[in-house]
Amino acid sequence: MRIVVASNPTARFGRNGALGAIVAARIADLGNEVEHIAAADYAGQLEQTRFAMIRADALVVVGGDGMVHLGVNIVGGTSKRLVVIPAGSGNDFAAGLGIGSLQAALDGLEAMLASEPDRVDLLRIEHPDGVTIAAGVVSVGFDADVNVRSFRFTRVPSRIRYRASILATVLRPQHRTFRVRLDGGAERTWRTLVAAIANNRTFGGGIPIAPDASMRDGRLTAVFADELRYPAFLALLARVLRGTHTSDRRVTVVDCETAEIASDETVIVCADGEIVGRLPVRCSVMPGALQVHRLP
16 A cells, blocks of 8 residues: 555654654555654645655544644545544544544554445534645634644743643633524524534543543534633633533533624634634534444
């Protein structure tokens, strides 16, 4: 088999820098033709990996959800397969596939490559700057603010940057007003801190934003909270971390196939922990659009 290994040398703040080369060598030892690509910047990695995949059968991504995001934007909707080696600070997609740890993936690498691929859904995001595919969760609320802030905290040491961003966002949360239309129905307005369209249960390294979501049901899960005063927001955030927020009467959870979100404000859109564009967006499910090898 011809296999491309794409790795992020900055995953886990550089602690897994050599891991991509190790994975590539193991795959080559199994008798495969391997090309390893490691670029520190997303745009360069995307371009080089996309070109390499023209001749390849499968793509192995080594890193966190950001590398999964890169991978699905290359092989999503094609006959090429994806293998995930979870080596990032957030590995929500791998966890959704039942790959619980980096060591489990390394130990089961040969079995994964030999397995019949599974099919899972993806998210298509249409936004003013183009079209992006995502694997997990699209966020325009609190989590998006955390991500955006972390990218701006360039003077904060990388090992504590995400936690510092969470703290800063909790201290100064920002309500925004959204116009939302699900499955082409009536438009509803929400002024909220919590707004997400989920294809997977968790985001942010295990936060169960949509505990009942599935990557195999051909549906998305929209999660919106009503406007909350600061003490109530902190209480709801604690429930979100435990995955018990969906029973709160101030939280709306709806399964849908399409979700359109707009705002009169300038709002950044994040997906899989990456900035993908700005509102307005139209999110739609891509049933079974990704072929992925998982642990038997």
